[in-house]
Amino acid sequence: MNKDLPSIRTRLAHALVGWSLLWSVAVSMAVWLAVQNEVDELLDDTLEAAAEVLSGPLSIQAQAESPPAGHDAGSEQASSLPSGRFAWQVVRYPASGKAQVLIKSPAAPTSALRGSPSPAFGDASGWRVFGISLADGSQWLYVAQSHEERHEAQLEVAFGAALATLAIALIAHLWLRARVRHELLPLQRLAQHLCAHDPASTGATLGKAERQELQPVHAAIDALAERLARRLAQERAFTSHAAHALRTPLAGIDAQLAVALRECPPELQPRLQRVRTAAGRLQRVVAALLTLFRSGAELQRQPLDLTALISRLPLDALTIDVQAPQAVSADADLLAAALLNLFDNSLRNGATRVQVSTPTATTVRLDDNGPGVSPERRRELQSAIAAHAYEGSTGLGLVLADLVARAHGGVLLIPDVSGGFAIELRLGPCGE
Amino acid sequence: MRLLLIEDDEILGEGLRDYLSADEHRVDWCRSLREVAAHRGEPYDALLVDWQLPDGSGLDWLRGRRSRGDATPALMLTARDLLTDRICGLDSGADDYLVKPFAPEELTARLRAVCRRSAGNASSRRRVGQVEIDLAARSAHLAGQRVELTAREWAILEALLLRAGRIVTKPDLERLILGFDAEWASNALEVHVAGLRRKLGREIVETIRGLGYRIGAQA
Numbered sequence: 318m319n320k321d322l323p324s325i326r327t328r329l330a331h332a333l334v335g336w337s338l339l340w341s342v343a344v345s346m347a348v349w350l351a352v353q354n355e356v357d358e359l360l361d362d363t364l365e366a367a368a369e370v371l372s373g374p375l376s377i378q379a380q381a382e383s384p385p386a387g388h389d390a391g392s393e394q395a396s397s398l399p400s401g402r403f404a405w406q407v408v409r410y411p412a413s414g415k416a417q418v419l420i421k422s423p424a425a426p427t428s429a430l431r432g433s434p435s436p437a438f439g440d441a442s443g444w445r446v447f448g449i450s451l452a453d454g455s456q457w458l459y460v461a462q463s464h465e466e467r468h469e470a471q472l473e474v475a476f477g478a479a480l481a482t483l484a485i486a487l488i489a490h491l492w493l494r495a496r497v498r499h500e501l502l503p504l505q506r507l508a509q510h511l512c513a514h515d516p517a518s519t520g521a522t523l524g525k526a527e528r529q530e531l532q533p534v535h536a537a538i539d540a541l542a543e544r545l546a547r548r549l550a551q552e553r554a555f556t557s558h559a560a561h562a563l564r565t566p567l568a569g570i571d572a573q574l575a576v577a578l579r580e581c582p583p584e585l586q587p588r589l590q591r592v593r594t595a596a597g598r599l600q601r602v603v604a605a606l607l608t609l610f611r612s613g614a615e616l617q618r619q620p621l622d623l624t625a626l627i628s629r630l631p632l633d634a635l636t637i638d639v640q641a642p643q644a645v646s647a648d649a650d651l652l653a654a655a656l657l658n659l660f661d662n663s664l665r666n667g668a669t670r671v672q673v674s675t676p677t678a679t680t681v682r683l684d685d686n687g688p689g690v691s692p693e694r695r696r697e698l699q700s701a702i703a704a705h706a707y708e709g710s711t712g713l714g715l716v717l718a719d720l721v722a723r724a725h726g727g728v729l730l731i732p733d734v735s736g737g738f739a740i741e742l743r744l745g746p747c748g749e
Numbered sequence: 750m751r752l753l754l755i756e757d758d759e760i761l762g763e764g765l766r767d768y769l770s771a772d773e774h775r776v777d778w779c780r781s782l783r784e785v786a787a788h789r790g791e792p793y794d795a796l797l798v799d800w801q802l803p804d805g806s807g808l809d810w811l812r813g814r815r816s817r818g819d820a821t822p823a824l825m826l827t828a829r830d831l832l833t834d835r836i837c838g839l840d841s842g843a844d845d846y847l848v849k850p851f852a853p854e855e856l857t858a859r860l861r862a863v864c865r866r867s868a869g870n871a872s873s874r875r876r877v878g879q880v881e882i883d884l885a886a887r888s889a890h891l892a893g894q895r896v897e898l899t900a901r902e903w904a905i906l907e908a909l910l911l912r913a914g915r916i917v918t919k920p921d922l923e924r925l926i927l928g929f930d931a932e933w934a935s936n937a938l939e940v941h942v943a944g945l946r947r948k949l950g951r952e953i954v955e956t957i958r959g960l961g962y963r964i965g966a967q968a
Binding site for chain 2: 561563573574
């Protein structure tokens, strides 16, 4: 699997994280804006309620005592009065002169919160104040709450809302992530199904799609498989016809040569024998090619003794030096055909000796003593093989050897050597 | 051996016919099933059948022959080399299956093998009294001494050995050693049997009066 490709699941997960955070911030802001006024009103209500509660006892106390302005003599008694989270003061406004604070809570300022009698709500420096007149109307009770405390309350509400939103976003994110993974499972199952899907088998379909969105994928794959199956059927029919058209004349040539060898004068026998040997090579190459191109025919991979295999090949004009201590896992016919063609290549290119070795159980290496090729030509050949661009670039030997290597799941390599020409048939994993 | 070769390819058919004839076999070569019909009722030691023929399937023809109780050893000669084809060929009555291209030497070896198996023998060697015969080497020894036989004498000996223990009628034996359209003198068979007895001893071939000849052999 290519890890560099973007993953649908990861991309969706990233998008979900981003959107969850954005949603949390947006919701928190909205909540904060929405509750700001409500909190203000609520705090004002509580301020008013506190003033009404305090006005009763404070009226009686204010009538009993009339301390001088700015005096805090009643603070002991005042401290016994309920103040809760508020500050309060009782202020008298003489007909002339400055407002006097008769009594106040410990948290209240010493100077009057309001310079003149002020009923209802108002703002003093750093305070939110609610005023209510006491008894005869000469005294006023001011209940106040600091702006700082009110902000703190508003922030607490906003923070709580944000925390709750974030928690919901986190839970939603985890749930959606699991959901995305679950919804992508049909894609995984489709991939697994495709691995085992053989479009060449009769009536093979992928079956019903698990999701609506996968229906076009199923339809496209089934259509592709149908086209492939038709093509394979045509190729099989052609190969079958080609097999008959090629194999029967080859058998006829061999039978005629066998008869001719018996009937001809002795001096002609070596020549006819060479012709029969060549016909035998042709048979093997044709058989290997037909095996290679015929769909449905499986490789008969087995451990091969390379020395024994090569000893059976007709190679009169070439000295073969086999250094193969280990068996090679390959199809005997295909490997024989590939080797035969590679030996032919060496011979045609002026080599007289070929050394065959097996660096691994799935690699066969040939080194000949021919003139070799230039580094540029070697690279050109290797590129042509890698790109399957055989025509005009390589001889039949290399083409066939490459096809044999590929049929085994491997590759054909042309190593750089200082003298002669070398080639490596890497036959791919043997699965043992 | 008398063989029926059914092969539509001229070059292959002619090559096989000549090769097998050179090995002293009598080969009737047919290029189609229509030609084969003309040989109906002829006795053969083995059948060499191509699968795909111009006027039908050699395999179906063989299947039909087997369904009528015919047990003549048969080899399929075909370009079809898939495992399924080989299984189908062998299940349809072929005793062996040879994929083209093949060497004629391998064909004759397999031919001998299926004929041996058909006669109930694993080996090509037979013993009849003091006579030791090797069908593969085409040699006969009497008390350890090699005896030279003529082609006709060998053909009679081989035909009877492949049917060891069974009576072979005179007309069948004639057709087995002569082929489809050959002719010879009316007493020629007796002359060759007499030759065999003279070289290998009287007990080599038993005459069943009024019926034919029989040979009793041990592997």
